[in-house]
Amino acid sequence: MKRRELLHSGALVLLIGAHQIARGAGIVAVRIWPAEDYSRVTIESDTALKATHKMIGSPPRLAIDIEGLDLDPSLRELVAKVRADDPNIAGIRVGQNAPHVVRLVMDLKQPTNPQVFTLAPVAAYKHRLVFDLYPQNPPDPLDALIAERMKELGTSPAEPLPAPSVAVTPAPPPVVAGMSNTDTLGDLIAKQIERATVMTRRPDSPPARMPVPPPKREENVAVAPPPRVAQPASTDRLIIIALDPGHGGEDPGAIGPNGTREKDIVLRVALKLRDRINNSTVGGNPMRAFLTRDADFFVPLQTRVQKARRVGADLFISIHADAFINQNARGASVYALSQGAASSTAARWLANNENQADQIGGINVNAKDAHVQRALLDMSTTAQINDSVKLGSAMLREIGGVGRLHKPQVERAGFAVLKAPDIPSVLVETAFISNPEEEAKLRTDAYQNDLANALIVGIQKYFSANPPMARTRSV
Numbered sequence: 220m221k222r223r224e225l226l227h228s229g230a231l232v233l234l235i236g237a238h239q240i241a242r243g244a245g246i247v248a249v250r251i252w253p254a255e256d257y258s259r260v261t262i263e264s265d266t267a268l269k270a271t272h273k274m275i276g277s278p279p280r281l282a283i284d285i286e287g288l289d290l291d292p293s294l295r296e297l298v299a300k301v302r303a304d305d306p307n308i309a310g311i312r313v314g315q316n317a318p319h320v321v322r323l324v325m326d327l328k329q330p331t332n333p334q335v336f337t338l339a340p341v342a343a344y345k346h347r348l349v350f351d352l353y354p355q356n357p358p359d360p361l362d363a364l365i366a367e368r369m370k371e372l373g374t375s376p377a378e379p380l381p382a383p384s385v386a387v388t389p390a391p392p393p394v395v396a397g398m399s400n401t402d403t404l405g406d407l408i409a410k411q412i413e414r415a416t417v418m419t420r421r422p423d424s425p426p427a428r429m430p431v432p433p434p435k436r437e438e439n440v441a442v443a444p445p446p447r448v449a450q451p452a453s454t455d456r457l458i459i460i461a462l463d464p465g466h467g468g469e470d471p472g473a474i475g476p477n478g479t480r481e482k483d484i485v486l487r488v489a490l491k492l493r494d495r496i497n498n499s500t501v502g503g504n505p506m507r508a509f510l511t512r513d514a515d516f517f518v519p520l521q522t523r524v525q526k527a528r529r530v531g532a533d534l535f536i537s538i539h540a541d542a543f544i545n546q547n548a549r550g551a552s553v554y555a556l557s558q559g560a561a562s563s564t565a566a567r568w569l570a571n572n573e574n575q576a577d578q579i580g581g582i583n584v585n586a587k588d589a590h591v592q593r594a595l596l597d598m599s600t601t602a603q604i605n606d607s608v609k610l611g612s613a614m615l616r617e618i619g620g621v622g623r624l625h626k627p628q629v630e631r632a633g634f635a636v637l638k639a640p641d642i643p644s645v646l647v648e649t650a651f652i653s654n655p656e657e658e659a660k661l662r663t664d665a666y667q668n669d670l671a672n673a674l675i676v677g678i679q680k681y682f683s684a685n686p687p688m689a690r691t692r693s694v
């Protein structure tokens with residue numbers, strides 16, 4: 220196909236100077252990262268690749284022509300790397316379409332919005348050609364939380380949940396106090412319970428709120444059965460803790476001297492903390508953990524923040540185990556956001572390092588809404604920071620009982636992931652993975668359990684001193 224035809228057919232042409240394209244580029248590696256949010260296919264090569272792509276109708280598939288490439292065994296590996304449980308990709312076929320042109324066809328499990336982009340060499344990576352396959356109807360994090368909660372209450376959602384009205388503007392309106400945002404989740408749960416009750420009621424029965432004559436209950440079969448669940452009033456305040464395991468997918472995070480990857484350790488700690496949170500209450504209200512990622516895939520920094528705001532999280536806890544230049548550095552530390560100078564050189568260094576995750580993980584810098592999202596996160600956060608420091612201090616006191624602390628007080632720096640203006644947010648460095656002793660400890664179940672225990676106690680102590688406020692109900 221000629222270039223003009225490709226443009227006409229709506230295909231994206233990645234403009235790379237012809238001089239950058241070598242004939243017969245060498246493939247360094249191929250990787251697939253399946254996830255509900257999106258599935259990613261990466262082709263890493265020693266020189267830049269040029270690709271054109273086109274979506275083809277039903278069944279949905281993505282056809283890609285990669286120039287400057289000959290079919291080689293490592294490309295064929297892609298075929299075998301597709302997992303049966305990949306939510307987006309059903310299979311990949313590869314073939315030599317023309318001399319130096321390889322055609323990939325990705326068979327998709329659902330209608331998909333593909334993003335195709337290249338990444339220049341960074342960190343340990345050479346050139347990357349990336350295909351991100353986003354489902355056209357992405358899963359809503361609220362739905363999962365609601366379904367889970369409804370199950371606990373013994374009610375199943377009466378029908379698929381409507382798309383929440385806030386879907387277009389993902390973030391709830393910012394508030395000064397940090398806690399009293401609109402209770403999207405509570406409202407949806409209340410609506411679902413109401414609907415489930417209506418569905419179980421007989422058509423000729425009176426509305427639930429009509430007084431029922433008490434003595435005749437046994438004979439009056441037309442009377443609606445008492446709701447099997449508690450009234451919405453007792454369920455409308457779930458305390459939601461956003462847990463944010465750092466890195467993931469193409470971004471391994473720091474790597475210990477013995478090869479331990481930060482992304483794997485922090486996910487394990489987050490999953491342990493999730494269990495503890497889901498078994499806890501605050502002032503009689505159930506706590507619920509929401510993970511910004513629960514598998515090994517990359518989530519851009521701003522997306523992490525947006526996800527937490529989408530579910531109206533009460534707290535945001537990012538979990539890390541970074542490396543430091545100095546191998547002897549050790550101990551845990553907790554960070555809050557600084558809008559100005561960092562509290563120490565080390566804190567600044569770490570924040571800079573952490574903020575590079577998007578470059579290593581790989582984001583499409585041409586994606587449309589990036590600027591809007593950034594502006595949203597540059598709002599004032601003074602109240603948020605005050606609360607974050609309180610939360611961080613409560614956590615530090617508990618972590619100090621488990622292991623050594625790097626610094627006894629909460630440090631501050633400009634971490635991009637802590638910028639939700641309305642959610643107290645901390646970043647926990649569980650230990651330095653660059654320290655061989657700490658690396659060994661981080662791998663153990665025992666230490667991961669100790670950390671999760673310390674963090675849940677810290678969260679509970681924070682809430683006992685700073686009780687979550689009732690949310691403003693929008694109905």
Ligand SMILES: [Zn+2]
Pocket residue numbers: 465466472473481539540541573
């Ligand atoms: Zn990290």
